[in-house]
Amino acid sequence: MKRIVIIGAGFAGVWSALSAARLLDKHAVGPDQVEVMVVAPRASLDLRPRFYEANVAEMTAPVGAVFEAAGVRFVAGTVEIIDADGKAIEYADPGGARVRLAYDRLVLASGSRLVRPEIAGLKEHAFSIDQLDEASQFEAHLRGLAGRADSVARNTAIVIGGGFTGIEIATELPARMRSILGKGAQVRVIAIERADAIGPELGAGPRPVIVEALASQGVECRLSTSVVEIDAGGVRTTAGERIDSLSVVWTGGMRASPLTEQIDCERDALGRLLVDADLRVASAPEIFATGDTARARTDASGNHTVMSCQHALGLGRFSGNNAAADLLEIPTLPYSQERYVTCLDLGPWGSVVTAGWDRVVQLSGAEAKQRKRYINSTLIMPPPPVRAEALAAADPSQPRNPSSLQARA
Numbered sequence: 001m002k003r004i005v006i007i008g009a010g011f012a013g014v015w016s017a018l019s020a021a022r023l024l025d026k027h028a029v030g031p032d033q034v035e036v037m038v039v040a041p042r043a044s045l046d047l048r049p050r051f052y053e054a055n056v057a058e059m060t061a062p063v064g065a066v067f068e069a070a071g072v073r074f075v076a077g078t079v080e081i082i083d084a085d086g087k088a089i090e091y092a093d094p095g096g097a098r099v100r101l102a103y104d105r106l107v108l109a110s111g112s113r114l115v116r117p118e119i120a121g122l123k124e125h126a127f128s129i130d131q132l133d134e135a136s137q138f139e140a141h142l143r144g145l146a147g148r149a150d151s152v153a154r155n156t157a158i159v160i161g162g163g164f165t166g167i168e169i170a171t172e173l174p175a176r177m178r179s180i181l182g183k184g185a186q187v188r189v190i191a192i193e194r195a196d197a198i199g200p201e202l203g204a205g206p207r208p209v210i211v212e213a214l215a216s217q218g219v220e221c222r223l224s225t226s227v228v229e230i231d232a233g234g235v236r237t238t239a240g241e242r243i244d245s246l247s248v249v250w251t252g253g254m255r256a257s258p259l260t261e262q263i264d265c266e267r268d269a270l271g272r273l274l275v276d277a278d279l280r281v282a283s284a285p286e287i288f289a290t291g292d293t294a295r296a297r298t299d300a301s302g303n304h305t306v307m308s309c310q311h312a313l314g315l316g317r318f319s320g321n322n323a324a325a326d327l328l329e330i331p332t333l334p335y336s337q338e339r340y341v342t343c344l345d346l347g348p349w350g351s352v353v354t355a356g357w358d359r360v361v362q363l364s365g366a367e368a369k370q371r372k373r374y375i376n377s378t379l380i381m382p383p384p385p386v387r388a389e390a391l392a393a394a395d396p397s398q399p400r401n402p403s404s405l406q407a408r409a
Contacts, residue, residue, distance in 0.1 A: 002034045004323050005089060005103040007079045007259065009040035010048070011309050012291025013109035014063055014382055015316030018394035020107075020324040021070040025391055027328060030071075034327060036320075037073045039091055039101070049309045050376050051135040052169040052345070054176055060132060065385035075101075079110065082262045084284040105286050105323040108273070109316065110257035112292035112307055116250065121230035126160070126250040129169060141247065146180050153233055153244040155186050160227050160235075161251035162193030163201055164344060167210060169249060171347030174217045189219045190243060192235075194226045205359035206344065206352045213346035254307050256293045263287060268295045270307065278332035279319045288326075290319035299338040303357055309380055311337060317396035333396055343372050 006016045020036045043064035050059045067074045077091035077099065088102045114130035116122055129135040148154045157177060159170040170191045177187045191198065191214070198221055199210050214221060222237065229236040234244040256271035265283045266274045272295040273281055279296060281287040291312040296305045305311040314337040322332040341362075342354045351368035354361050363371060383393040 001032065002104040002327060003102065004034065004036050004105045004107065004320075004327060005101065006036070006038045006107040006109055006320070007040070007082075007089065008109035008111055008257075008291070009038055009043060009045060009063060009074075010109060010111045010291060011045065011312035011380065012111070012293075012316035012319065013038060013040065013107070014045050014066075015313055015394055016107045016109055016290055016320030016323070017067065017072045018070050018383070018390055019317045019320030019396060021072050021320075022391040022394045023321050023324040023328070025071070027330075029328065031073075034324070035073060036071065036324075037075060037101075038067060039075045039077050039079055039089070041076065041078050043067065043074045043076070045382050046132045047376070047380065048130075048132075049380065051129040051132070052165065052172050053376075054139065054172075056129075056132065056135040056139050059135075061382050063382050066382055066390050069385040069387045070390045071387075079259060082106070082108070082259055082287075084263055084287060087286055103286070105288070105327050107319050107323050108257075108259060108263070108281075108287060108289045108293050109291045109319070110259045110293055112254045112256050112270075113258075114250070115253040115255045117252070119227060119230065122250060125230045125232055126248045128250050129165065138247075138249065142176065142180055145177070145246065148246070150185075151244075152186075152188075153246045155181065156188040156190065156234075156243065156245040157247040157249065158235055158243060158245045159189065159191045159249050159251060161253070162191050162195070162198045162221065162223075163251065163253075164199070164342075166191060166193070166249075166251040167199055167214070168345045168347075169251065170219050171213055171217050171345070171349065173347075174219065175348050187218075189217070190222060190245075191219055192222045192225050192227060192237065194224065196224045198223065202342065202344070202354075203359050206342070206354050206361055206364075209352045209361060209364045210344070210346065213349040213352075216349045217347050254292070260289070260293050263289075270295075272307075277334040278322045278326075279315065279335050280322070280326075280332075288319045288323045290315040294319075296335050298340070299336060301357075303340070305337075310341070313380070314396075317394055320394070321396045343368065343375055345369075345372050 047059040081090035127138040273289040318335040350365035351372040353363040383390040
């Protein structure tokens with residue numbers, strides 16, 4: 001029996017598994033001939049794009065039942081070694097035992113992690129909302145503030161990093177903190193960004209909307225500024241300013257999973273593997289990279305994927321399909337995801353939806369907020385555990401992802 005192994009149960013991993021199962025089913029290849037296996041710590045899809053929201057413990061969706069319905073085998077474990085030459089992986093199971101597992105095709109969907117540079121006190125005193133446990137810890141901290149004595153530090157939150165995640169948590173925090181501390185609390189939220197503009201990677205298109213939303217929530221911005229030290233009571237900036245705060249959140253920058261470093265392949269500045277048109281790793285033809293581990297060309301204009309749920313959904317459908325196609329010795333499909341949109345949550349003010357790589361604003365305010373809620377509650381969710389529906393949803397020729405918003409705008 002041959003085996004396709006997918007590392008990771010995030011957006012790209014889930015859809016890779018279902019897409020591989022779909023193609024095998026289409027060609028009447030049963031699990032007794034080719035086994036599709038997902039190796040991940042838990043059989044759940046963490047809804048990482050929603051970790052800025054309250055009630056973060058609810059931001060995960062079980063996928064064990066849909067895997068079972070689709071004929072995908074799930075194995076609980078944390079992959080530690082990729083042996084490309086030996087075509088095997090090694091993982092630690094929940095009990096700590098090490099297991100070696102051979103594969104015929106491998107899909108690397110192990111995602112990305114928040115970069116934590118060597119800033120004094122960052123690891124000890126800053127929170128993050130990168131992973132589910134980290135976001136849960138931050139939420140518990142916020143709720144615990146109600147039991148602390150009223151002070152400037154208690155009432156102040158600092159968000160370091162004014163990118164996508166930083167903006168979403170910064171616009172969310174004023175209302176969340178008042179709901180915990182009381183409407184009369186003198187809540188203060190400060191976003192610190194080292195660039196000279198908020199949301200530097202988002203460009204000029206949506207910036208006026210973002211600035212308006214931040215101002216409406218009373219969020220202060222410190223631009224062209226970095227943090228040089230964090231302690232239990234606040235931060236010190238490059239401008240020499242001391243800001244007292246018990247709630248410092250780090251959102252600065254992402255990097256591909258460290259597993260990418262075990263594959264002999266050219267990488268980009270984010271550590272992502274540069275892949276061929278069908279998402280194959282050229283130096284290891286039995287390996288396909290997807291999601292945040294891959295830098296792939298999205299269209300004929302030369303645009304490339306960004307670390308986003310939007311691209312992970314499409315990448316997953318193609319990578320799983322192509323791993324199975326390659327194993328069956330039938331043509332693979334060149335990855336393509338020509339439409340590109342962004343939908344940024346801006347707290348109680350609303351949201352902003354942009355279209356294209358130049359990010360032209362399509363919707364903003366309350367109407368865009370409805371669109372964001374649809375994405376978060378419906379579009380990014382895994383399919384129901386019904387075999388026919390799950391396999392149909394994994395068809396790479398009809399990607400069900402946030403870029404379809406453009407057609408609805």
